[in-house]
Amino acid sequence: MYRTRVGTITLLVGLALALVSLATRLSALRVPGNHQGYSPTQPIAYSHRLxxxxxxxxxxxxxxGAEQSPHAGIPPAGICMNCHTSVSAPRADVLAEAKKAEAANRKPELVVSPEIRKIYRALGLNDKRERDPKLERDPIAWMQVHKVPDFVRFDHRSHITASVACQDCHGPVETMERMRQHSTLLMGSCVDCHRKKKATLDCGACHQ
Ligand code: HEC
Ligand code: HEC
Ligand code: HEC
Ligand code: HEC
Ligand code: HEC
Incomplete structure (x- = not known):
């Protein structure tokens, strides 16, 4: 009698725990939605089209990172500086200032565009690209655009190695003035391509 009761209680507690864990799993699965077309304003007007x-x-x-790791990665400001150390403004603005200076018989002034200035400030540099102790380094806070839910396993590396083009998932990025999510990134979008390319359809491959 006593023994059965403990058995029943254990069974009930077990069932309750199973239900709670199932509910948590389901609600964890429910969070994501379809963010196709999502295109947040970025802290710098960086253009993939350009x-x-x-x-x-x-x-x-x-x-x-795209070739060697799960994450493609966002470039640090140092990579921008490979060019923007010398390119401080659009060429047209630099030429316009040179013309004005020539007409006024003076030396051209340094032209730094407001957007490029943000890259310098992120690195604690002044307009002459010198380290200024009064300026604090402040990494650019890019807004994340693409995100699959945490329960999904996605790895760039295996796709790039299998010669899947960036554009197959991200669309015509080289025409985008501002980044936007091209695909739905819903399960159907993954599975459609996997079926076509005879890649895995195993639930466990994409879900942890
Ligand atoms: C390989 C060289 C190169 C790299 C790397 C590069 N840029 Fe540029 N970028 C340019 C050139 C050249 C222009 C100017 C085009 C023109 O004359 O209008 C430019 C223009 C820009 C402009 C427009 C400036 C304005 O005021 O309209 C922004 C903003 C910009 N880049 C941001 C970035 C950021 C942020 C990075 C790093 C993530 C970066 N660039 C990396 C070459 C580069
Ligand atoms: C000069 C550097 C540079 C080059 C070249 C570049 N990107 Fe980017 N990319 C960035 C920066 C900076 C961001 C973050 C700002 C933004 O979203 O526009 C970004 C963001 C992205 C994102 C969105 C990231 C997120 O938050 O989800 C994707 C996707 C992307 N790039 C794909 C590409 C593809 C595909 C190409 C080639 C056709 C490319 N990029 C070329 C600098 C670059
Ligand atoms: C098979 C589809 C697919 C391909 C191909 C692909 N991506 Fe992605 N990309 C995604 C998904 C899905 C995410 C969101 C990943 C996440 O939430 O962790 C993403 C996120 C990103 C991000 C932002 C987050 C990160 O991973 O750092 C960048 C940048 C990016 N991709 C660039 C690229 C570039 C560049 C290429 C080509 C070299 C490429 N992607 C190829 C599907 C793809
Ligand atoms: C445009 C086609 C395409 C899309 C879209 C795509 N995949 Fe894939 N995926 C592939 C190919 C091709 C392979 C096979 C790679 C191989 O066999 O080496 C693959 C392999 C995989 C693998 C197994 C290799 C690994 O990384 O462990 C996983 C997991 C995966 N994809 C997840 C996803 C997820 C999650 C999505 C959606 C967010 C997605 N894929 C969207 C083409 C695609
Ligand atoms: C190629 C990758 C891939 C495979 C294979 C895959 N899934 Fe998914 N699944 C995803 C992605 C990405 C999401 C998140 C986006 C979404 O909710 O559609 C997801 C979401 C889900 C969700 C949550 C849906 C929602 O509305 O929140 C469930 C449940 C699910 N998958 C079950 C399965 C089962 C069962 C299988 C095996 C028959 C499977 N998945 C195979 C990629 C995959």
Missing amino acids: HAGELGIDCRYCHV
Whole structure:
């Protein structure tokens, strides 16, 4: 009698715990939605159309992680400085100032655009690209655009190695003035391509 009761209680407690854990799992699964088209304002008006399109810079020059790690990575301001040490403003603005200076018979002034200035400030540099102790280094707080829920396992490396193009998932990035989410990133978008390319359809491959 006593023994059965303990048995029943254990069973009930076990059942309750199982239900709670199932509920937590389900609510964890429910959080995400469809963020297709999401395009938050970024702290610097960085343009993929200009850099990846017009200037033709390779995606992996900036997103170095894509080939070797799960995350493609966002470039640190130091990578921008490979060019923006010398490019402090759009060429047209620099030329306009040179013309004005020539007409006025003076030396051209240094032209620093407000957007490029933000890169310098992020590194604690003044307009002449000198370290200024009064300026605090303040990393650029880029807004994250793409995100799959935590219960999903996604790795850039295996896709890049299998020659899947960035554009197959991210769309025509080289035409985007401002980054936006092109695909739904919902399960169907993964599974559709996996079916076509005969990649894994195993639930456990994509879900932890
Ligand atoms: C000169 C550096 C540079 C190059 C080249 C570049 N990117 Fe980016 N990329 C960035 C920066 C900076 C951000 C963060 C700001 C933003 O979202 O626009 C970013 C953001 C992204 C994001 C969104 C990240 C997120 O938060 O979800 C994707 C996707 C992306 N890039 C793909 C590409 C692809 C594809 C290419 C090549 C066609 C490319 N990028 C070329 C610098 C670069
Ligand atoms: C390979 C060289 C190169 C790299 C790397 C590069 N840029 Fe540029 N960027 C340029 C050039 C060249 C221009 C100017 C084009 C023009 O003359 O209008 C420019 C223009 C810009 C502009 C427009 C400036 C304005 O005032 O309109 C912004 C903003 C900018 N870059 C941000 C960035 C950021 C942020 C990074 C790093 C994530 C970066 N760039 C990396 C070459 C580069
Ligand atoms: C098979 C689809 C797919 C391909 C191909 C792909 N991405 Fe992504 N990318 C994603 C997904 C999904 C996320 C969101 C990942 C997350 O939440 O962890 C993402 C996120 C990103 C991010 C922001 C977060 C991070 O990983 O650092 C960047 C930047 C990015 N991708 C760039 C690229 C570039 C550049 C390429 C090509 C070299 C590329 N992606 C190829 C699907 C893809
Ligand atoms: C445009 C096509 C395409 C899309 C979209 C795509 N994949 Fe894949 N994926 C592939 C290919 C091709 C492989 C096979 C790689 C291999 O066999 O080496 C693969 C392999 C994988 C693997 C197994 C290798 C590993 O990294 O462990 C996982 C997991 C995976 N993809 C997850 C996802 C998820 C999650 C999404 C959606 C967010 C997604 N994929 C979207 C093409 C795609
Ligand atoms: C190729 C990768 C991939 C495979 C294979 C896969 N899933 Fe998913 N699944 C995802 C992604 C990405 C999400 C998150 C986006 C979403 O909610 O659609 C997801 C979400 C889910 C969700 C939550 C849906 C919601 O509305 O919140 C459930 C449940 C699920 N998957 C079950 C499964 C089962 C069961 C299988 C095996 C039959 C499976 N998945 C196979 C990628 C995959």
